[in-house]
Amino acid sequence: MQNRRDFLRNAMFAGAACSAAGGLRAEAAANGPAGAPMLGFVCKPMETVRVGVVGLGARGVGMLSRVSKLPGVHVAAVCDIQDARIALAKNTLARQKQPEPKVYKGPEAFRALCDSGDVDVIYNSTPWQLHVPVALAAMNGGKHVFTEVTSAFTVEDCWKMVETAEKRKVHCMQLENCIYGEIEMLTFNLVRQGVLGEVVHAEGAYNHDGRHMANDLFPAYQYWRYDWYREHAGNPYPTHGLVPLCLTMDVNRGDRMDYIVSIDSKNAAFADFMAHGLRPGNPRKGQTLKVGDVNTSLIKTVGGKTIMLQHTVSVPRPYSRLQRVQGTRGIVADYPYRIALEGDGKYYYGTAAHSWWDAKRANEIREKYKHPLWKTIGELAKKMGGHGGMDYIQDARWSYCLRMGLPLDTSVYDLATTGCLCELTEKSATNRSRSLDVPDFTRGAWKTAPKMGLVDIDLAHFKV
Ligand SMILES: NC(=O)c1ccc[n+]([C@@H]2O[C@H](COP(=O)([O-])OP(=O)(O)OC[C@H]3O[C@@H](n4cnc5c(N)ncnc54)[C@H](O)[C@@H]3O)[C@@H](O)[C@H]2O)c1
Known part of the structure; x- marks a missing residue:
């Protein structure tokens, strides 16, 4: 190693x-x-x-x-x-x-x-x-x-x-608030309950039209994000799409990311916006970015699973974090939420999962396998807000863990494993998609680290 x-x-x-x-x-x-x-x-x-x-x-x-x-x-x-x-x-x-x-x-x-x-x-x-x-x-x-x-x-x-x-x-x-998204947590639970079978592949993304980062509507102090994209290629924002998948796929908890390859498209959409979408006099007019319109990375884990990770902030498109998880018994995806399963544990040759299930059946699964944390504080979280409630759940969890003396849901090793991909995707994308090793920040401890369980909050200790 x-x-x-x-x-x-x-x-x-x-x-x-x-x-x-x-x-x-x-x-x-x-x-x-x-x-x-x-x-x-x-x-x-x-x-x-x-x-x-x-x-x-x-x-x-x-x-x-x-x-x-x-x-x-x-x-x-x-x-x-x-x-x-x-x-x-x-x-x-x-x-x-x-x-x-x-x-x-x-x-x-x-x-x-x-x-x-x-x-x-x-x-x-x-x-x-x-x-x-x-x-x-x-x-x-x-x-x-x-x-x-x-x-x-x-x-x-x-x-x-x-x-x-x-x-x-x-x-x-x-x-990483997206860990606590309702569909991300549903997916985690579906995998833990064995409903998807064994996970073989997943796809995540930060696909978010952010071209407004270059317009002249922000106060001067908010252009740091634009400045970053001017200076860096690759994927500087991998975590929203990736960290929930890492937990579901036991990265740093029995498996780990082995290597990554990354590729950048040209940035014609951003150039088009810079030429036609800015008001006259905008100081950024005519500037170029290093970041590609679409960055796509592929990751292989030591355990043989694959992850496709995307990043785009400069094309006209609806928001998506993808969140597709493919198992041996079915697939779940978001944007919009969809599911298709083989059936009740039996193999149906090319039938039950051939099409996405209809909304009624898909919603039955969504209710039945709702993550315990969403069952406990999902309604409160939606009321309190923050990206549909996931921000509230994130903050509720870390504060609860600190008050109860429990371990937090992710560690500094998860931070490092996903953060370092910014540099690795940039290096790979600017070097003909050369494959690069992902460092093992756990120094081998991933092999025996326990998988994440179905975390929750005991309302007896959480009186709002
Ligand atoms: N998790 C999410 O969903 C999510 C959503 C939005 C932003 N973010 C992240 O939150 C962070 C902040 O984003 P934002 O949109 O609030 O940016 P922002 O530009 O609105 O706010 C940054 C703040 O930092 C202050 N600041 C600058 N230099 C400072 C210094 N030396 N000491 C103290 N304060 C200083 C600025 O004055 C400003 O108030 C970023 O990392 C961003 O990626 C996360």
Whole structure:
């Protein structure tokens, strides 16, 4: 198996290795039960989870409004570079009759917050360029850190996240809300109950027309995403489509991603939009992006499964994360939700799954195999909102786990395994789709790590 140093040596544009990294890794590995001491990591139950939110933009303020309504959660501090965003955050909390948070303001103020005794958790909803610096500062300050997607973009940064979490013994989790989507969780349950048989292939995507990222309607501070796409090819946003599939397919829990190939289409749709879709005087007129209109990647797991992953933000098309999972006994897909099964455990030669099942039968399956978590708080989540309720379920779960002293649903190894694909897809796509190894951030612990179970929330400990 390729070790970390070999991997970096082979990497064509990985940055220099962090000087202390080897030492940190050795120390953490020596402390842990296996090569992945943060697998199943728990800390003492917290009576109240004090949260500090760094980055009070669209996502940060939306999240703060939801999180502050969760039982046992207190937004104790906020941090941004802009007075207007800080004022909005304070007003949002005041409207909900929450105590005023402590304010940290300025481009480096997150460091003081991370070193303070004000909070237990940093909720990192900054632009992509700041994800890693904020997360490392949080962990080095002894705080658990939850970082928005994509949490880290290079192999080297992913190792830094892993090694720092291990050394500091804190949670470092990616905030992948799509894990908690109703169809993603239904699919997970269908696989756990054996309804789809053995999974052989899956497809996921972030297919979202985001051409508006170049228009001139945003305030200047929101063009960081556009800037990223100008500088990078490949797939910089793999996690919405991929992480739910990884849990369903036991990646890092009995299986792992072995290698990946990636290909970019030309970006004619974005060029067309830039030529005809912008108002006169837009400073971005005439600029070009490195990101292709459609990026497609193929992943093979050590256990022989395949994953097709797509990314497109610059073509006219409806939103889709695909979420197709093909098993030996049937297939489930989303956008829209569809299912076709072989039947009641028997083989019908080319019959029962030949067409998608009709809506009535498909909806019966949807109800019957609804994930326990959706049964428990699905209705409340829909009321509380956030992408149809999945944001609320995500935040309900991590806060519940911290308060109960339970392991979180995903670990720093999941963050690293999926985040590093940003670099790998870019490298592969710009090198004739060369196949690249996906590093094993668990250092072999994936072989014995338990599969994810059907997690839930006990309402006796979750009084809203
Ligand atoms: N999971 C999801 O469904 C989802 C949806 C939207 C966005 N996101 C993610 O959320 C993150 C933020 O996205 P957004 O749309 O809210 O962006 P945004 O541009 O609206 O907000 C970013 C905020 O960070 C602040 N900021 C910039 N530099 C800072 C610094 N040095 N210290 C503190 N604050 C700083 C900005 O002032 C701004 O308020 C991104 O990672 C994005 O990918 C996730």
